[in-house]
Amino acid sequence: MRRTPTPAWDFENGTVWEEYVDTAFVVANSLILLITSVVGIAANVFVVLAVYHQKSLQTSNNALVVNLAVVDFLRCGIDCPILLAIVMTVYRRGRVDDLICDTHIVSFSFSCCIQLLTLACISAERHQAIAQPFKASQRKTRIMVLIPLTWILAVLMAVLCLMYLRDSPVHARCKGQQREKLPSYDNFGLFMLFPLWAACFGVITGFYARILALVKSHNRKIFDEGTFPLSKKDPAEEERKREETTVVENAKHEKNRGASLPPVSETEAVKPPVEVEGAVCMMPSKAGKERASKKKESKMAKRAGYIIVTFLLFWLPLITTILVNVVSDKNKNAQTLIIQDLEILSVSVACITSLSDPIIYAAVNPQFRTEFYRLKNRLSSVFSKKF
Template sequence: MSSEPAPAWGSGNNTVWEEYVDIAFLVTNCFILLITSFVGIAANLFVTWAVHHQKSLQTWNNALLVNLAVIDILRCAVDCPILLTIVMLVRQRGYVDEFICDAQVASFSFSCCIQLLTLACISAERYQAIAQPFKTSQRRKRIIVLIPLTWTLAILVAGFCLTFVKDSPVYVKCHGSQGEAIPSYDTFGLYILVPLWTTCFVVIIGFYARIFTIVRAHSRKIFDKELDNPEACSALLIDSEQVKNNSGGEALPVAKADQVSALPVLQVACRIPHAPETEATEQNQEVDGAVCMMPSLANKDRANKKKESKMAKRSGYIILTFLLFWLPLITTIMVNFLVHKNRSAGMGTIWDVEILSVSVACMTSLSDPIIYAAVNPQFRTEFYRLRNRLKSSCKKR
């Protein structure tokens, strides 16, 4: 008596399972793109409004942040709605009009390129602001050149992709290629996006590593100077007391002028109240006590370095979140290239994962302005002012 084979997972069950998976990807993509589009536009508009309204934020370094906010607004207003339209129409009828597919290729390649280049420029200019803080005129000239250059390069890349590179996962699914053999797949991601992302990543990491090295070295230098100041000040006070005791209460010179001037970070004020005028008092070299003070220049330099280190950390947070949101897309491109070299169009789940990674990459346009407001006290102040204005206007109504 031969035993019957165990029932396999039927095609009907497979269809139901695939239906659930498709719905899950659809809901996730729609949620990410809608939140990124609406909240991202409002948040980036607030960043540009704050820089325009607050004079202290109108610096050349912040010009690059405004440039990034502008491209984030364009991405939220153009790229996210186009991708959302493709996801929904493909679900309904299996294909999308060619004009929408071409618009997605152009907008996505343009926004990716200019975002990566702008973040690389931000890291480079942040390093220059810390390493050479007083060369503001050169910084102004560089930024005036860098901003139009990033836009020009991004436009060229978008035009090249629109003409020669139309095999991204979104474009392929947008055209409804179901079961067809694909001669090439994701050329833009493999030969343009990954090299550009890697190059900018190396540039960003290199500049921020140098920034943290400079800040740490300067912090150690200030700490060593502060240790030397109490020691030198104590030595002057001890010498002053010893000279008074040895001279029977009469003050004698304890430090020559060249010795006092040799102290790099000390200013010594030496006076004797109610003392007769002598030749030494005329030379201001007699002491009854010593007052040691840090010069204002050192305090100002330390304050500037502290401020720049905080600004470097803020930009570092932006870079970190940018990389985290981009890693899924870069990872899927590399994994699919290494594992699935012979591609066919019948890979629905893999396509869904790749399209979801594209949606996650768009979330950088939402994360950037949130970080500005969260870690920058000036942006937070402007946010509170704007909120109070809205509350007062609502109460009047």
């Protein structure tokens, strides 16, 4: 983004090269934010509508998914457009109004806090669903407490950032301030974003490691169902069956003649032994239901795991810039325009998580995917009738 105008062909200072690079970063930021905003809004609306229309999706675990979709919708609808306005305005005029700069610090800290906390809650609930699948009432109670708690904490975090941590790279560029003239730089990332991200990352990693251990343990307990042998005629066995049949017939004959003989049941007389080949796992009905429930929840944990991995990948550039700023804090004058552009780009990349979450749910969850197709067909039919 542009600084104070200098001679256009000052090759010694690299002005022309920096100008081209600056323009390239503006284009990259604009494309990322536009796509994330437009597609992310539609995708997250589809997630909420899918849960609303499909009763099988209205579970306590999916309540956290809906909470995540609402937060992602707000980020796509508010945070991304504000950041896009900052990028474009700073490129043209060098700075933006203070109200827009402060609004971005509030919206970005608010959405990041809820998103991180919700993903940590999802990993914890997936673990509980696998470890204790029949304690649904406790799960509902926890979620009813966790969702409002994440919003309250996010509001408090946003207020604190607005009061004490208005020194993020975006906020500094938004106001046209130079890093070397600021009393502090990126304490917002050092004292808010990085600790929150690291704590949630530790929680997510710990719970998913335990989930994988549980799934592996459950898989070891699954045995073959066993098979009955094919028809094999044994002469001795055939002879025994004939003798038993003769006993039954004699008993019936004597009964007709009035003789007092103990009754012989045909089912007791003719009872061939059952032979089973292979390993058989004899499990009570409750254990069978528990195993089926654990298998289902393990698949759900893998789907949530895809979201966690994608989320971490998109966050890594922003976390890297925060750590680099900590290391290079003593050498403030060494920061170039390209590094500043990379800082803004890392924030834009972090916003992609609000688009990737609903797409991953649509791609790997059959219930969500089926409901998405139904909603798409309904919308297509409505538009076809109007036009």
